[in-house]
Amino acid sequence: MASLISTLARIAFGPPPELVCRRDVWQTGVVELRRRTHGRREAGAFLLGRHGKRREIVEFVFYDDVDPKALATGMVEIDGRRLGALWTHCRAAGLTVVADVHVHPLGYGQSESDQANPIIAEVGHIAVILPNFAAKATIPGGIGVHQYLGNRRWRDRSRERPNPFHVGWWPK
Numbered sequence: 001m002a003s004l005i006s007t008l009a010r011i012a013f014g015p016p017p018e019l020v021c022r023r024d025v026w027q028t029g030v031v032e033l034r035r036r037t038h039g040r041r042e043a044g045a046f047l048l049g050r051h052g053k054r055r056e057i058v059e060f061v062f063y064d065d066v067d068p069k070a071l072a073t074g075m076v077e078i079d080g081r082r083l084g085a086l087w088t089h090c091r092a093a094g095l096t097v098v099a100d101v102h103v104h105p106l107g108y109g110q111s112e113s114d115q116a117n118p119i120i121a122e123v124g125h126i127a128v129i130l131p132n133f134a135a136k137a138t139i140p141g142g143i144g145v146h147q148y149l150g151n152r153r154w155r156d157r158s159r160e161r162p163n164p165f166h167v168g169w170w171p172k
């Protein structure tokens with residue numbers, strides 16, 4: 001209830017979020033990410049959705065489903081040759097990659113490698129990082145929300161209140 005009241009206040013007084021995800025979609029995806037880490041390696045997913053007034057996440061596509069070897073080294077590495085099937089799926093479903101998420105062993109700050117290798121090098125793209133193998137904080141306020149500015153530069157928006165990423169109900 002408290003979260004509905006704060007959502008209603010935010011609708012009235014803004015600012016609106018830039019990225020939203022229904023709570024059930026987010027929780028289901030996060031639980032699956034946690035499972036795939038086995039508590040000892042990173043895991044991640046492309047977050048597919050629609051670009052409307054704001055970006056809405058509707059589907060997780062896990063990196064190790066796109067490339068079975070993506071998690072083998074303990075850090076996420078995707079073979080670009082494996083991405084064809086993802087783009088085919090996006091076209092068929094009318095979806096695009098609206099954000100990405102990956103899991104870290106400890107904190108939610110970006111590594112040098114995260115900053116140097118954006119999953120989608122598009123200005124405004126949001127990369128979410130879940131700390132502690134997704135076993136503790138999993139919603140905005142306690143997770144990494146990093147926005148790509150282009151030229152390998154990022155803006156850390158993790159601590160913004162309200163956060164540009166909203167998990168829960170939001171009017172269309």
Ligand SMILES: [Zn+2]
Binds near residue numbers: 114
């Ligand atoms: Zn990382």
